[in-house]
Amino acid sequence: MxxxxxxxxxxxxxxxxxxxxxxxxxxxxxxxxxxxxxxxxxxxxxxxxxxxxxxxxxxxxWDPNSQTSEINRNAGIKPVVVDKELFDLIARAISISKLTDGAFDISYASMDKIWKFDGSMKEMPSEETIKASVEKVGYQNIVLDVANSSVFLRKKEMKIGFxxxxxxxxxxxxxxxxxxxxxxxxxxxxxxxMNTWGKQVNGEEWKVAITNPLNKNKAFALLPITNGAVVTSGNYEKQVTFNGIRYTHIIDPRTGYPSSGLISVTVFAPKAELADALATSVFVMGKEVGLNRINQLPNIECIIIDEKGDLFTSNNIEINKI
CATH class of the missing domain: 3.10.520.10 (ApbE-like domains)
Structure with missing residues (x-):
């Protein structure tokens, strides 16, 4: 022994x-x-x-030879037969869209790029321009044919992106x-x-630092990850301010307006694909709706930092701050 x-x-x-x-x-x-x-x-x-x-x-x-580009080229024209792997990925993306009431939507790629976060914007786009920017967005117009493994975008000039x-x-x-x-x-x-499995050579679990977005040299906490994924979405670098309201580069695909109120969302999930999509969705849904939705999902946790630097967590996560 x-x-x-x-x-x-x-x-x-x-x-x-x-x-x-x-x-x-x-x-x-x-x-x-x-x-x-x-x-x-x-x-x-x-x-x-x-x-x-x-x-x-x-x-x-971006690759004209990809199956995704072929789907986009044939928007409003005809269905495109794709590999089962891509078909299944699109099907899962649509499921997340339904789960988040459209806060996550791969057809966001159809959106007109009217918001600039490089310092060149001097005034907000008009309400009409913002409304027009999302006319072709809508996961409901992505048609999947399981029998033929085909994907069809109902509207011309509609696009999907991952x-x-x-x-x-x-x-x-x-x-x-x-x-x-x-x-x-x-x-x-x-x-x-971040996607981890196994342990470090010293037998300890891999750990992830939850950074303070208002002071990147400091971390709120160091959390272990065991065979799972963690995704942090931060929007504190790309932003514009109009009429005292700070708008960030994460845009609600349903309205065309950028998200506001949060500066960092970290999601823990069994897979990075799901954590990735949910981190973006929580930004769009906001603190209360976002946390409520996360709390309804098994094996998924969330940490939110708002624009005041205050930290909020889902029900089943405990943080011992550093």
Missing amino acids: HLLVLLICAQVSAQITHKRTLKLMGSRFDITVVAKDTTQANVDIDIAVSEITRIEKLISS GAIGKGYAADKAKSLLIEKGVVSGIINASGD
């Missing part, structure tokens, strides 16, 4: 943590794996990179593939979309 314990300890201590940072899907990815040596770690990370690249080719609305869910989905897929290949532990961090 003692020998077994010693052998297990020796095996764990022989493992190393290896991390690589690179640009994928137009964003920074940090891929960390626990492996027996650097050579094996690099092989594992290469597998993850290949998988993320494959997904980008499938879902990118900006609020794609990186999380890619992180989930890379994680699943690495687990399948026998990688015992790691983190896929897709620009703040």
Whole structure:
């Protein structure tokens, strides 16, 4: 018995943590794996990179050769037959749209880009312009045909995009593939979309810091993550202020107006895809509606920081502040 314990300890201590940072899907990815040596770690990370690249080719609305671009080109014209993987991703996205009353909507890509957060906006767009900007948005107009695995956008010039869910989905897929290949532990961090499994080489759980958006050098808390995902959406960098109201770059796809009142939303969920979508949705829904919705969902928790710097949490999460 003692020998077994010693052998297990020796095996764990022989493992190393290896991390690589690179640009994928137009964003920074940090891929960390626990492996027996650097050579094996690099092989594992290469597998993850290949998988993320494959997904980008499938879902990118910027790549004219992707199936997503083909769907968008045929908006209002005809259905497009797609791989089951993309069909299922779109189906799940529509489910989240229904769950959030449209606060999350992949057809947001149809929205006219009338809000500028680069300092060039000097006045608010008119009410008519804002209303017109969302005329082609609406998940209800995405038609799925299960029998033919086809996707049809009812309105001409309608578009779908995976900006609020794609990186999380890619992180989930890379994680699943690495687990399948026998990688015992790691983190896929897709620009703040963190997906973890296993434990650190010292046996401790991976931890995530909840940063104070009003002072990035300070953290509110350090929380453990066990085989799950955490996504933080922050809007404190891209913003404009008109008539004393601060508007941020996360826009409500139903109204065309930017969200206001919150500066940071962190969602814990079993998968990064879902955490990604819900973090965006809570921003749009606001503190009260957002927390109420999260509290109705199993195995999902949320931390919100409002524009005053006050912290709010869902029912089943406890934070010991640093």
